[in-house]
Amino acid sequence: MATALFHDGLTVHTQSHDYPIIITEKSATEASSMAKQVAPYISGRQVLIVTNDIVAPLYLKSLEDELAQQFTVKVCVLPDGEQYKNQTSIDQIYDALMAEHFNRDVTLIALGGGVVGDMTGFAAASFMRGVNFIQIPTTLLSQVDSSVGGKTGINHAQGKNMIGAFWQPQIVLAEMSTLKTLPARELSAGLAEVIKYALIMDADFLTWLEHNLPAMMALDLAVLGEAVKRCCQYKADVVAQDERESGVRALLNFGHTFGHVIETHEGYGNWLHGEAVAAGMVQAAELSQKLGWLTNEDVARIKRVLTLANLPITPPTIDVQTALDLMGHDKKVKHGQIRLILLKSIGEAVLTNDFDAELLTDVLSQHSS
Amino acid sequence: MATALFHDGLTVHTQSHDYPIIITEKSATEASSMAKQVAPYISGRQVLIVTNDIVAPLYLKSLEDELAQQFTVKVCVLPDGEQYKNQTSIDQIYDALMAEHFNRDVTLIALGGGVVGDMTGFAAASFMRGVNFIQIPTTLLSQVDSSVGGKTGINHAQGKNMIGAFWQPQIVLAEMSTLKTLPARELSAGLAEVIKYALIMDADFLTWLEHNLPAMMALDLAVLGEAVKRCCQYKADVVAQDERESGVRALLNFGHTFGHVIETHEGYGNWLHGEAVAAGMVQAAELSQKLGWLTNEDVARIKRVLTLANLPITPPTIDVQTALDLMGHDKKVKHGQIRLILLKSIGEAVLTNDFDAELLTDVLSQHSS
Secondary structure, X not given: OOOOHHHHOEEEEOOOOEEEEEEEOOOHHHOOHHHHHHHHHOOOOEEEEEEEOOOHHHHHHHHHHHHOOOOEEEEEEEOOOHHHOOHHHHHHHHHHHXXXXXXXXXEEEEEEOHHHXXXXXXXXXXXXXXXXXXXXXXXXHHHHHHOOOOEEEEEEOOEEEEEEEEOOOOOEEEEHHHHHHOOHHHHHHHHHHHHHHHHHHOHHXXXXXXXXXXXXXXXXXXXXXXXXXXXXXXXXXXXXHOOOOXXXXXXXXXXXXXXXXXXXXXXXOOEOHHHHHHHHHHHHHHHHHHOOOOOHHHHXXXXXXXXXXXXXOOOOOOOHHHHHHXXXXXXXXXXXXXXXXXXXXXXXXXXXXXXXHHHHHHHHHOOOO | OOOOHHHHOEEEEOOOXXXXXXXXXXXXXXXXXXXXXXXXXXXXXXXXXEEEOOOHHHHHHHHHHHHOOOOEEEEEEEOOXXXXXXXXXXXXXXXXXXXXXXXXXXXXXXXXXXXXXXXXXXXXXXXXXXXXXXXEEOOHHHHHHHOOXXXXXXXXXXXXXXXXXXXXXXXXXXXXXXXXXXXXXXXXXXXXXXXXXXXXXXXXHHHHHHHHHHHHHXXXXXXXXHHHHHHHHHHHHHHHHOOOOOOHHHHHHOXXXXXXXXXXXXXXXXXXXXXXXXXXXXXXXXXHHHOOOOOHHHHHHHHHHHHHOOOOOOOOOOOHHHHHHHHHOOOOOEOOEOOEEEEEEOOEEEEEOOOOHHHHHHHHHOOOO
C-alpha cells in the first residue's frame, strides 16, 4: 500500500460548506505538523484549544506553542471520559471563551477523542450562535466516526447525545501516529465502528478486515490509515446525501440503539462506546437472523471478527422491560414505534419497524436476569 | 385602515425553510383561535408548550385544551423575567421533554414574550440536534423583533445572548389582542424596537409614528397591527438577505451595544430590554451627531419620539472604563475593535469602527460618575 494514499485527503460536502479530511501518517515526534496543517483553516486571530487531561500531556504543548506564533491561543483542559460529556463541561468551555473576551472570530480546536470533539463542536455551534471549529481526532473511534459529519452534542442524565447540533468543522486532521499512544482497549473500541461500516455497506471490506485486523492491532500505521480513509469515505458519501439524518444516514447507527441501552444502563464510561456498539451489533445481527435475513453462519462470522478485534459480543444482564424503556428514549424512535437498523445481508442495512415485537423481546431476554 | 391587512400575513425566506407570520386582531376571548392557526404547522403528534407564570393564566388553558384534542400536549411553565433566561431554564425544558419520552417529532410552542421565545427556540435547536418550534409572541417587543428571524439563545453570566443558535420557527402567530393584557411599561419597551426600525430604515415611518404613537399607546389594535406588520416586513426583508448576520442584519442591532452595557451593568431584568435600547439609541444618535451625521435637531427629535412612547432617554450612571469593558464582550466586536451601528441620517444606518475613540468616550462620560 502506497503512503501517498494518506496525503490525498477527502472532501466532505455539506449544506453549510465543504471541508477536507486530511489523513497523515506523521511520526509522533513531528507533532508540530498539526499546527502547520490546521493554521490555514483559522480565519480570525483567536484560538481556543479544547482537550482533556489524558491527551494534553501528549500533544498539547507543541500545538499550542506553534499556533501561538500566529494567534492568540488559550486552552481549556477537561476531565477525560464519557461521564464528563455534559452541560458542566460545556459551561467550562463557555467560561473560558468569555474570560478571554473571545468573539465571533474565534476558532475552537478539538484535540482528543470523540467526547472532546462532540463537546467542542457543540460549544462552537452555540457560542455566539455559532463559531468555527477544527477537529484533530486522536482516537481511532473519532477518526473513523465522530469527527466527520458534523454531529455534535452532549448527554442528558436520561439519554445519550440528547442535546446537540449539526455543526460542521473547517477541517478534520487525522494523524495516524496518535494511535501509538492510544490504549489497546480504545483501539479495539474504534475497530467496532470500522467493522460496522463493513457490515452495513461493504461485504468486501469485511473480508479485507478479516485479513488486516491483526496488522491494525499491531499498529501498522499504513494499514490503519487505509482503513480510516475507507471509513471516512463511506461516511462522507452518506453525509453528503443526508446531512441531517432524515434517511440513509440513520444506517450509520447500526448497533447503536442496542448499544445505547448498554451504555445508559451501565452508566456512561463503564462500557466504552465502541464496546457497547460491538455487543449491540451482535444483538441486531441476532434479530436479523430471526427474521431470516442473516444465516447462523453470518452471525457466527460477525462474532468472530469482533472477537478478533478483542471486542465483547455479549451484552451485560439487563431486564427486558428496562431495555425497552431505554430504547424508548432513543432518537431513532418515530411515532412511538421502535425502529431498528438491521441487516438484510452482510453489507446491506435497513432501518425498519417491520418486525414482530416478540422477536425483539427474544433477543433482549437472552441476556436478561 | 382595513382589517383585511392583518390577515394577509407575510412570508420569511430562510436557508432552511420559508415560514409565515400571521398577524391577527382576534379578540382575547376567542383565544382558541391560536390552536386553530398553529395546528396545521405541527407535523408530529407531540407538543410541548413553553410559557411563563405570567402568561400561563391568561392564554395557556384554551391553547392546551384545544391542541390536546389532536396531540399529546405537555406544558413547561418557567418563571417570568430576563434573569431566568439562562441554562437552568433550558435544562427545565430538556427535563420536561425527556420525562415525556418526547422524540424528534416533537414541536415546541413558545407562548410568551421574547425571553420565552428565545429560550424555547434554543431548546428546540439543541434537543436531539434540532426539532420544530412555533412562536406565539404575546408582547409587542417579541411580535416586532425577537419572534422573527430565528435568533434564539440565553444569557451567560458575563454577557447577554452569548449562547444560542440560528433556528427558524415553522410559523409566527401574532395576535394583537394579547397586547391588551400587556403592562404599559412593556408596551413602551416594545415601541422602542418599533421606533428603531424607523430610525435605521425609513424616515417616513418615523413621521407615521409621530402621528400614531398616541393611538398605539391607547391600544388601538388596528394601528398596532399595522405597525407590527411594517416592522415584520422590514425584518423579513433583512433576514432574507442576511440570515446569519454577516452583513446588513447587524444594523437591526442599532442601540443594542450601548443597551447591552446598561442591561449587563444594571443586572438583567431591572431595565427592560426595550428601555435599555431606547437609552442606547440616544447614545448612538449622540455619537452620530458628534461625527456630523445627525443634526442637534435630529437628536432632539429622536428624544421626543422616545419620550412620547414613555421611554427613558438617559442611561444610568456607568463608569466609562466599565462601559468599554462590557462593550468588549458584545458580539459586534470584530478583531478587538468596537464597531457600532450609527446613523448617517434618520432612516439610514451604518456599521462602522471608523470613529475617534475619544468621541465614544465623550458620549459615555456624559453619564459616568
